[in-house]
Amino acid sequence: MSNRFKRIIKIYSILSLVAGLLVACATPSVSTSILMPAKQSGMINTKRVGIESLKGDRNDFMRGKLRSFVADIKVQGEPYFTIIDLDRQLVLNEQRLSDSAMFSADTATNLGNLEAADTLFGGSYSSNFDQTKTQQDVQYCVAKGEYGCTRYATKTVSCFQQVSSVELSLRATNVEQGTMSFTKTYSDSSKNSWCENIANDSTASFLLAVVTGPKDPSIMKEKNIKKILADLRRDIAPYAVTYKIRYMTGDKTRFGGVEDAKIAFNLGIEFVNNQRVNRGCELFRKSASLYSGSPAIYHNIGVCTEVEGNFDQALAFYEKADRLTSSPSRIIGESLARVKKTLSGRSTLDSQLR
Numbered sequence: 262m263s264n265r266f267k268r269i270i271k272i273y274s275i276l277s278l279v280a281g282l283l284v285a286c287a288t289p290s291v292s293t294s295i296l297m298p299a300k301q302s303g304m305i306n307t308k309r310v311g312i313e314s315l316k317g318d319r320n321d322f323m324r325g326k327l328r329s330f331v332a333d334i335k336v337q338g339e340p341y342f343t344i345i346d347l348d349r350q351l352v353l354n355e356q357r358l359s360d361s362a363m364f365s366a367d368t369a370t371n372l373g374n375l376e377a378a379d380t381l382f383g384g385s386y387s388s389n390f391d392q393t394k395t396q397q398d399v400q401y402c403v404a405k406g407e408y409g410c411t412r413y414a415t416k417t418v419s420c421f422q423q424v425s426s427v428e429l430s431l432r433a434t435n436v437e438q439g440t441m442s443f444t445k446t447y448s449d450s451s452k453n454s455w456c457e458n459i460a461n462d463s464t465a466s467f468l469l470a471v472v473t474g475p476k477d478p479s480i481m482k483e484k485n486i487k488k489i490l491a492d493l494r495r496d497i498a499p500y501a502v503t504y505k506i507r508y509m510t511g512d513k514t515r516f517g518g519v520e521d522a523k524i525a526f527n528l529g530i531e532f533v534n535n536q537r538v539n540r541g542c543e544l545f546r547k548s549a550s551l552y553s554g555s556p557a558i559y560h561n562i563g564v565c566t567e568v569e570g571n572f573d574q575a576l577a578f579y580e581k582a583d584r585l586t587s588s589p590s591r592i593i594g595e596s597l598a599r600v601k602k603t604l605s606g607r608s609t610l611d612s613q614l615r
Contacts, residue, residue, distance in 0.1 A: 288507050288508065288510060288592075289507070289508045289510070289530060289533045289534045290505050290506055290507045290508065291505075291506050291508070291533065291538055291564065291568055292503055292504070292505050292506075293503070293504055293506060293567070293568045294501040294502065294503045294504075295501065295502050295503075295504060295603050296336070296337070296499050296500070296501055296502075296610060297499060297500055297501070297502050297603070297606055297610065298499055298606045298609040298610040298612075298613055299495070299496060299497055299498050299499055299500070299613060300495050300496045301433075301442065301443040301445075301496045301497060302609065303433065303435065303441070303442030303443045304380075304433065304442055304443070304496070304497045304498070304613075305609060305612050305613055306379065306612070307342070307379060307380040307433070307435075307442065307497070308341075308342060308343060308379060309342070309343045309345050309377065309378050309379045309380070310331055310342050310343070310344055310345060310378060310379075310380050310381075310382060311344075311345040311346075311347045311378035311380070311381045311382070312324055312327055312328050312331070312344070312347070312381070312382045312383075313347065313381055313382065313383035314383075315327075315383065315384055315385055315386040315429075316384070316385035316386070317385050317386050317387050318385075318386040322386075323386040323429065323486070324386075326486060326490070327382065327429075327490075328344060330490050330493075330494075331344060331382075331497070332344045334494065334497075334498050336498060336499045336614070337614075341498045341499070342498070345377060345378040347378070347381075378436055379435070379436050379437060380433055380434065380435055380436060380442060381433070381434045381436060382431060382432070382433055383431075383432055383434070384429065384430045384431040384432045384444075385429075385430045386427075386428070386429050386430075387427070387428050388425075388426065388427045388428075388482055388485070389424075389425070389426045389427075390423070390424070390425050390426075390478045390481070390482065391423070391424045392421060392422070392423045392424075392475075393421065393422050393424075394419055394420070394421050395419075395420050395421075395422075396417055396418070396419060396420070397417070397418060397420045397456060398415050398416070398417055398418075399415065399416055399417075399418050399456060400413050400414070400415050401413065401414060401415075401416065402414075418456050418457045419456065419457050420454065420455065420456040420457070421454065421455055421456075421475065422452060422453070422454045423452065423453040423454075423475065423476060423478070423481065424450065424451075424452050425450065425451050425452075425478060425481035425482050425484075425485055426448065426449070426450035426451075426485065427448065427449055427450075427482060427485035427486055427489060428446060428447070428448040429446070429447045429448070429489055429493075430444075430445075430446045430447075431444065431445055431446075431447065431493070432444045433497075443496070445496065447489035447492050447493055448489065449484075449485040449486075449488040449489050450485065451481055451484060451485060453475070453476045453481065455474050455475065498613075499610055499613050499614065504599060506564050506567065506568070506596065506599070507592050507595070508530065508533055508560075508561050508564055509556070509557035509560045509561055509590070509592055509593075510530055510557070511526075511557055512555055512556045512557040512586070513587060514552075514554050514555045514556070514557075514585075516548075516552050516555055516558075517552050517554050517555075519551050519552040521551050522548045522551035522552035522555070522558075523548075525544045525545075525547045525548040525551065526544070526545065526548040526555070526557070526558060526561075528544050529541040529542070529543075529544030529545045529548065529561065532544060538565070538568065541561075541565075542561075542562070542565035545558060545561045545562050545565060546562055546565075549562060554585060555585065556582040556583070556585040556586045556590065556593065557582070558582075559578050559579075559581045559582040559585065560578070560579060560582035560590075560592065560593050560596060562578050563575045563576075563577075563578030563579040563582060563596060563600075564596070566578055567596075567599075567600055572600050572603050572604050572607070573604065575596075575600050576597070576600045576601065576604065579593060579596045579597050579600060580597070583597060
């Protein structure tokens with residue numbers, strides 16, 4: 262076995278040991294999904310949606326995408342919106358008005374009432390794709406030695422850049438009130454760059470520049486649309502946020518010298534570290550019954566309570582943990598901010614789920 266290979270094996274072994282130690286010492290955590298209300302408050306009572314033709318949308322391409330996307334939105338496993346099929350002639354008449362100075366919210370209201378929609382989506386859509394060409398000097402290897410390249414050369418090659426962009430300006434009209442629920446412009450763009458390959462040059466051993474190649478414009482556009490629809494999703498309907506919540510592994514109180522409380526707490530940490538969250542929570546609560554002065558105990562019970570969905574009680578535990586600390590704790594601060602944010606949207610979320 263060569264000395265070089267032995268050194269590689271030694272370095273790999275050290276890195277593996279360090280990685281193992283880091284995993285062992287990592288702060289235990291649990292992932293939980295919390296339902297948040299739609300970001301646009303004007304969408305609270307929206308359930309029956311009609312989608313108009315969009316200005317600039319050739320052959321209703323984006324309208325079809327939007328219709329399918331909204332129809333597929335589910336909350337708690339159930340379809341959230343009912344899509345109302347608008348009469349095409351009425352849509353065309355309304356569209357002509359929306360493109361003129363005569364348009365007002367009343368126009369959309371009348372159309373919505375005729376079609377039994379509570380909200381109408383309309384607006385405009387545009388997409389663009391450009392490809393440009395430039396010349397660049399690329400360095401490549403023409404002679405290789407035992408330890409790598411010994412001589413380089415430069416060659417001028419053609420390089421290209423593709424730019425795809427999509428913009429959706431959306432307005433939502435509340436039919437019953439005759440007002441705009443919200444208006445917003447969603448946009449996304451992406452780039453792809455590459456240079457021509459000279460790797461087949463008879464003098465080139467390898468090319469230093471990364472060579473990719475052109476991408477299908479339609480695929481780039483689809484990715485742009487996917488991104489703006491994901492942004493729209495959070496605006497119009499309740500959405501889940503996944504949090505990675507950290508447990509505390511101890512504090513300065515040393516559990517008041519109560520050994521059984523310490524044993525129960527540490528065993529709880531061991532269980533949550535092995536994805537046995539319910540068992541860990543039982544042990545944290547047992548620890549609290551043995552000693553009442555530990556911020557770590559009450560914080561971790563707060564985590565258990567939050568994961569169970571009792572946010573008011575979780576806040577009470579986090580606040581108690583905070584009062585017991587002798588100095589600010591980042592983990593407790595994160596938990597307080599997170600559960601307060603969740604609670605602030607509860608009434609809005611309840612209204613949206615009715």
